[in-house]
Amino acid sequence: MKLPHVSRVIVFMLISLLPVCAHPAETTLSKAAYEGYAVSGDDLAAVGERIRLTGQQIRADLKDARAHLEAKKVREEAERKREAEQARQQAIKNATAQAAIRENKQRQAQEAAQARTRQETAARAEQAEREHQVALAVQRTKEDEAAKVQAAKTQTAKERAANALRAARQSVGERAFANDAGSL
16 A cells, blocks of 8 residues: 555654654763753643644544545546446447347348349249240140141032032033932
């Protein structure tokens, strides 16, 4: 735990106490010189009070420094949590957007496949209709040809019958057919 502010305060306090608490280190002075140096009870009480106040101030400064440190930790933790939540929200947004894009692509692919299927079905139906029309035309052509062949056969048969009738009339004569016509 780093407490640069608190350590500076403590060092300053201790330095400010040195002139009061420190005794001059005189090696050449005799005991008699110290006896003449007297400290009164009021001076000691004032020094004691000053030490007590300094101790209180140091404790208050330490308490403030701890409170600041704890507040800083709380702020940093809150900031870290907020950033983590933002990252999570962004990840959710990205995942949702990617899912939407995939869904859209799938839907477009499905629509394209359905459109192709419809086109292919329409093309097959159109081809079947053309083939049906061609088959009908072929059938009509065959029927027309068959009708012409039948008409030609009928015509040929009529012509043969007419020729046979003419030949028969010529060979028998017209009288023979006249009697037959009357009996009918």
